[in-house]
Amino acid sequence: MARLPPQPAERIEREREISFTFDGRVVRAFEGDTIGSALFAAGRRTFSRSFKYHRRRGLLCCSGSCPNCLVAVDGAPGARACTEPARDGISVKHLNATPSLELDVMSLTDAVGGPFTPPGFYYRTFMRPRRLWPLYEWVLRHAAGLGRLERSRSERAWRTEYRRRHADVLVVGGGHAGLAAAIAAAELGADVVLADEGREPGGRLLWEGGHELARALAERARAAGVEVLRSAPALAHFDGLVPVWQGDTLHQVRARLHVYATGAIEQPLVFERNDLPGVMLSGGARRLAALYALRPGERAVIATTCDRGLAAALALQEAGVEIAAVADARGAPSAAVAELEARGIETLQGWTVTAAHGRRAVTRATLAPLASAGARAAEASGRTLECDLIVVSGGDAPASALVAQAGARAAYDGASGQFVLAELPRGVFAAGELAGDGAPERVAASGELAGLEAAAALDASLADVSRERMSLLREQLASAHEPAPAGAAPAARAHDELPAPAHDELPAPNGARAFVCYCEDVTAKDIGRGVREGYDSIELCKRFTTVTMGPCQGRMCQRSSVGLIARETGQELDAVGTPTARPPWAAVPLGVLAGRPIEPAKRSSIHGRHRELGARVQWAGDWRRAYDYGDPEGEALAVHASAGLIDVSTLGKLLVRGPDAGEFLDRLYTNRISTLKPGRVRYGVLTSDAGRIIDDGTIGRLDEATFYVTTTSSGAGAVEQWFSWWLADWGLGVHLSDVTQALAAVNLAGPRSRAILSRLTDLDCAPEAFTYLDARQGRVAGVGALLLRIGFVGELGYEIHFPAAYGEHVWDAILAAGEPEEIRPFGLEPQRILRLQKQHILVGQDTDSESTPLGAALGWAVKLDKDEDFIGKWALAHTAEHPAPSALVGFTLPDGFVPTEGAVVLDGSGAVAGQVTSARRSRQLGCVIGMAWVPAALAGDGASVTIADNGTRVSASVVTEPFHDPAGELLRS
């Protein structure tokens, strides 16, 4: 199609040609084109297939509001061709049609499936036979959806930036009102961000003859310091945070005040086959002509309920479109009609469109008087006109979703026939069409007033500066809002001379192809059926029919669906109300919300060495840890045979210091801590008020007032919070410092560990000088360290804690010193084997939220006789009087079968009576060992329990003592 001669407001740069492909075919375009305008210029009229019936859909709104032109761009589905800029070299593909847009086999559902696929059919069918569900599911999953994501794609291709932006004022909507608001606030010194979903700010001005004003206002806004975000829809209003999506950036705008100038959305009319390509909103047709120099059709029929349609008739005629007739649904002619008649355009007053005709696109339109429209009488009294374009305008609906999310309340206004803003929350302002001030002579005043009010709310001194101007603007706006006389018919829209017909005066199409919702293929008939089935409120009907739930988020269908429900139920529109406005307001890829794929990961300062040593690294809580170095069983054996070294930097480490530190810990742990001597270490269990285990670890006393507490790796954060919470409550003289990340820690373990350590430290490591459960400070490989003679793995061992900056240095030094002893590094998995041999519990693995120390064989660590109260004491005392029904014990199995952790323990009757919490094969012991919760009656050495695991049943022997070195002689050696 040839372009129109240069248009005053056109966006295209005719001297800069580009090209892209659509379904593999080259499409030529100009810089500034959208994909939609370029395809339209190339003669394409079908842009997509509808969601359910796979009907042809063409350009409708040309503003990114409707779902009719969804395409995939370079593999990313969901782009709207009508607003997506055409770029040189991109690959554009259609969605939801197989094999092609022109020949879509799924369009059979439109031809034959309609009667069988009413709303909610999927709730009632596919139930039987149940065995076929996988097949149904496969078919449905392949039939549903609007495009497919590529299975794999490089991270960079999907990369989204999050950008936090703080501002004084956020203006959402860059039309005339929004620009005026932003300028007013910024020129008074406010830090203003303006977010507009259009490619350039200006809104309707751009295609309704005000493009020069729009561009001048945008320039003035920038000069005033406004940050203008273009092609940037606001997605939601979350308690002051407004996410604004702009290409590959998600701006998280936190403004003190918000001005919403989101305008209004032109509504389509509901009539038979109103979705045929060639049916276009007046704004869409005008955008094509004004911005892209395209004639939207050769011969048009206009159907309108407001002056916007009449203005479109004049504009399109100027663009060379022959106007066959204008059907104005209003009862009396407005002033604009005279101009139409002067130009020879026939106007049918009190008429509307009742049907579009055509197979692939519009070829004819049927018009009928309003009184008979929708009835068969229309066929007799109506006229059918040849045309290839039906331009419709059903009036405007305020775009109030975002401001509603901000807390605004809307109410039905009989005078305007609209749901209008009745109440705005503090700090939120509305302007322009959204506030009912859409008329050209008022829109600027409305915006400026909102901007001044926002600035005044920021700073009282600014209120004085602008008081006079604000009064003037208020008067100006008030004079245009004279109330309608009582009993009058719905008043004219602010910028229309005449009232639009009320919702129940418009025809009530009941055909099977009169679409209310373009996204989900919901027809007027479907709404009626939903209401008759009892889904008679907008919220219920929405859920049943999915109307307003598609990609347009109700932009095209909310008003008509509310009107149809009101008609079906006989209610007033006010009683029907509007559905809750939920985010996102604009369709957005989930990848945009997900942000950059970088997970916060804690790494010990020795992590690099583990990688170099070939460690398999896995997540352990929020840490990346060495799971093993390729031979977990061999690594465990090395600890028994000679020595092993494991990085335990992930242990939680807390300093508890102060005159009340001992008392504080006594109140938290089940045993006595205050009696610990300086230089000694003790094991401790933390319980909740209910006496349940929440963590365990060691407590070392460094001096009279200083304790060094270690926690489990995964429990570190929770324990620190637990301590802080109780410290705040008790107000004891204690300072708490979390030094978990400040210190690296390694466990040097095995019979040769003393010899190795002795080569690296100035400390006397002799057994009598550095005994089991001693804490000493000294240097290891030149680095100041705290050494604890404790062990988790059942052999002589030392935990060495030192500043994290020396992690690799100390690790390397120990491995080098242990080379003669063939020391091996070992990972998390061998550590688990070794600790299981000692029946040391892992909190969270062997215990759950109901486990008490008494049940978990930790009764020895509970001192109910200590004078001080401690958290959980009362509950544990109670538990002690009522023995637990189950107990945590060790078990062995003949070598060969390792039960799954979580496998169940059966009692004599075959009922589930417990579960396996840990199980491993021990090469050291030559059998499979584990821990399990078993009935108390079976918790004795030698008892036999049955373990059932995925259909396998095995008999296990209970062992209550550690499997390895039960007397602990090796630890103490």
Place this chain on the structure above:
Amino acid sequence: MSALAFLTPDAVGGAPARSPMHRLASAAGARARERDGWQIASGYPDPGVERARLGEGVAFVDRSSLCKLELHAGAPELRGVVAQASGGVRLEPRAAARSSDGTWWCPVTPSRVLALAEPGRAATVRAAALAAAGGPLEVYATVVDVTCGLAALTLAGPLAAELLARFCAIDVRPEITPVGGFRPGSIARTPGYLLREREDELLVLVGWALGEYLWTVVADAAERLGGGPVGADALAEHRERAGA
């Protein structure tokens, strides 16, 4: 020996202290130099690029070697301890104060202060803090060396705030966070601190074990802004040029 001496990074015998980001800095081409007991990234292959990043774009500098001390005491005692240790600094909420030797005294809570000193001043500042805190236990104060508890990066250059905005929601507009503004908060989705050291310098601190992660996040965001890492020497030179 102090009960908490093992927290202080003061190795003997030539063991260099290393930042948690040293491997990533090396991979990015950093030259490693030993200073004040630390192996630091002093520079990168192209000094011109470093200068351009600092002067016209955005850069980040590993400053994990900063000495960091946590001081705990009751609010009135803490004010006295800080005043004594710093030579007269007065603490105000939300604002760090700088003593004449360049040490920042940052109030985390009324009863907790974070002191940040250049590595070369570490021993002096630590000694002063310990001396000031060393009163009777009834009016006790605690000094904990958390130098190796916090990784630190300085974001520098005209786009420093823009870079920060890519991973942190703290408001650093000058009227909200002026020079000396100190903000505990979420940094790259982890708990941390932010200090505005100069108009175009933002120091961010997170847990040491998150150092690699922080570098990854910042490098990734900086790349989009045309930025990247620079060495300690380039930062020092930049400050000199700026007359700081």
